[in-house]
Amino acid sequence: MRKERDTVDTRADGQDWLTDRFEEHRPQLRAVAYRMLGSVSEAEDAVQDAWLRLNRADTSEVENLGAWLTTVVARVCLNALRSREHRREDPLEVRVPDPIISSEDGADPERQAVLADSVGLAMLVVLETLTPAERLAFVLHDMFAVPFEEIAPMIERSPAAARQLASRARRRVQGQAPSPDPDLGRQRDVVNAFLAAARDGDFDALVSVLHPDVVLRSDGGTARARQTVLISGARAVAAQAVTFGRLSPFARPALVNGAAGIVVVAQERPISVMAFTVAGGQVAAVDVLSDPDRLNALDLTVLDD
Template identity: 75%
Template sequence: MDQDIWLAERFEQHRPQLRAVAYRMLGSLTEAEDAVQETWLRLARTDADEVDNLAAWLTTVVARICLNALRARQTRREESLDVRVPDPVVSTADDADPAYAAVLADSVGLALLVVLDTLTPTERLAFVLHDLFAVPFDEIGAMMDRSPAAARQLASRARRRVQGRAPASDPDLARQREVVDAFLAAAHEGDFDRLVTVLHPDVVLRSDGGTARARHTTVITGATAVAAQAATFGRFSPFARPALVNGAAGVLVTAAGRPLSVMAFTVAEGRIAAIDVIADSERLRQLALDDLS
């Protein structure tokens, strides 16, 4: 078999894992795909005979590419109070895209990705690779030109920041859907008391409406405040259809075949702990959701 064909086939075997790593590192589907493509280009320029462990080599390369992307993003990010809702992976319950099976593994929700955006690039690298992909600290340290102990410290620091700020979602998808449906029904009927009941007292609502709005992202906390906001968009409930958003119960709101918003829910201990909404028409267009509408 031709060497180039053999190498391409080997790379394709690892592509889902590389995409999963890049997505968790960057929170952007487009940037994750770019990082994976750059990894392939670097592999194509490398003598494969010199690579002892292809999986480890590819993970190292894509991680370093993502680390550089995060550092570049950090330097050009303007001071802002806005919180960016990461790109969601959306599918219908019966039409999940197998290409994103690795991305959806372990149901890494948008709430966790939002918190990961608050970490430093090196903290995020150490946490994602060790806690989500079980990469040893000696390998992680080498990626950052740091000692294994330093990598361990970075992961520990990141873990402390993540704990409590990104609630773990209930694993039962059917139960998640029941809670989300109860929320939508209460919002549609304008039943404020029922809304408060289904919401966690410390619930966080993040709504990304895009740059066309005065504030790019609205963040509301607390069951009472979120319930008051939810009652105002209850009129959209008839246009909401069930969807899987990052492997969890979510909603795709459409009208006339056009997506209006994506809503991701984090259901913890039987109540909604976080709601992440993307209503930015440009971002929705880039997510290519028309086939799901």
């Protein structure tokens, strides 16, 4: 009887150890999954799937549990992306990924972990245009320093081919997702100038605060398909931005994926989330989510006073 109880206790200790190790790696796993999928809920599902697989697997020969778990999550995300592509779930021209909202006082620890090495919404929008294999190669190598020798088996390619995929993705990201100004104060000043010009209907002031090649992407979802637009050029974006002026009384400053942005809330309902990419003292990109279904799923309690 004593021997049986010792066996049970040992197994319990082993499970506790496994749980503790998994929780240590959870922040990075969530960060990998969010960058791969652009969806907070799907990222959580992928991490949970990794936990279930860990419980079923024999990891006695695993030397690096963190690397093993990262590989599992990456494979789960790759399958999800391929399934999404096959089903063509997103027929709209623009898809703005799920934003992560934080108060300007600072992100809470969980959100900060997901945003390690801050990944702006504009970059995630560009990642949405990559093939699943390109996205995996770029995210794992460029963001998490996973060697191409480890990436290659996941996508059934050679290390050289994986390197080429990451390089192709990198060129697209660098060409379409400008590097934001690292100073949050300067970001906020530019965003405030944009909002003031929109509120006053000052077209010239709007043009001056916008980069000549600025891009405005707005995702209204299937419920608001007419609000799903892609506009480029300072004058074209300024003409569209004038309509934002009527929303200014409801605009609340926030961090959107770690950068200066706003959340428009009216009658306690979120109307839109606006993420700004500020570079060189001008707005280089504006990404707007106005899909009511996805907005209602956001956790905005972090903005409560």
